[in-house]
Amino acid sequence: MPHDPFSLTALGGAALAVPILVWYLVRRPPLVRTTKIVLLFGIGVFPIVTAGSGNIAGFEATKTRRFCGSCHVMTPYAQDSGDPTSETLASRHGRNAAFGKDNCYACHADYGMFGTVTTKIGGMRHVYHYVTHYHDVPVAEALPTIEIRRPFRNEACTRCHSTGVPGWNEIGDHASLIEELRAGQVSCVSSGCHGPAHPFSKVGRDPARTFRDHVGRAP
Template structure:
């Protein structure tokens, strides 16, 4: 029996089990044709209602959990310059360094690019639909790494809040850097952007090497999130 190591695997197993139970109940009823007594009605309620709803719920949540993973992002060829660098143990880019963090490394794309607010997960996934739209309409026929595709769409500034969730701006090593200490109040207030200094090719260098046709954001656009 396969060991369950994540919530996603547990949800998938639950969905399969619920679907199997529903199928057994329905087949039993169609074959046996028992009288519609109380027990039969209860079983049909589970087979036609409770279990299918359980499949839908657990299946959708399992799908959502999968979309958090970097492997999901890399399933789109346009993202390969980003995800291959992030997964490279020899890379010193910011994306790769953050992806080696044991706490969230497997979900580094989502962790860094999600909107952290009351409805953060919802707004992030709605914005993800934009990715799907642009892929179908503009990038599907581009090269293996998105070469000759149009410029990557930018939709909103990259907020410091995504950084200070981990980098609190209070650690001694962080404050020991002259640039940090001199701008700490501006950074905390959001008047100075972390990505102004740490953006561009520092984050995703392979996107600049493989992007082609001006796909990678220019330095002036480095302070914004990429679609």
């Protein structure tokens, strides 16, 4: 049962609208002024409240780890990042209170003014690939083949771990690779540095292989 105010508002609006609509459909009252006003609330006001708050609740729900892990091939990723005993990069970030239950979205969302929109469009692509390819693939079979659609961008890291602060530059590898890191030529989550974030999915994998190699078509 959801506890956030938007979900509760959506459910409350629906709970108010449904009796009105059922009453109208069952009793079939004459269309007098009172009926019209009641129907305005049943078809207009309460459903609009439900749709508005339900949309916000839905958008918020798409950010959660539970949502990401609801596709069965993503379950190991979600379980690991929510595991307090795990030492993976994803789990360590998941234990950060600023990320919390939204830790998948916090790292994988695009940055910038339209980051949310482009992230949602990318999410729709994920759903498309899930429905068309991975829906019937067992987890054990899917795990070695699933690839991120685009290489993980360093901007996702540097929006928190700024390359401009002195502490970051005091580390020798950072200072020597700063230009390559900013240009995206070297990845923060490469195996020689801080990653991979989900190492269990990279065991025995050829890093040169891509999604196209596994699936046989461009993502």
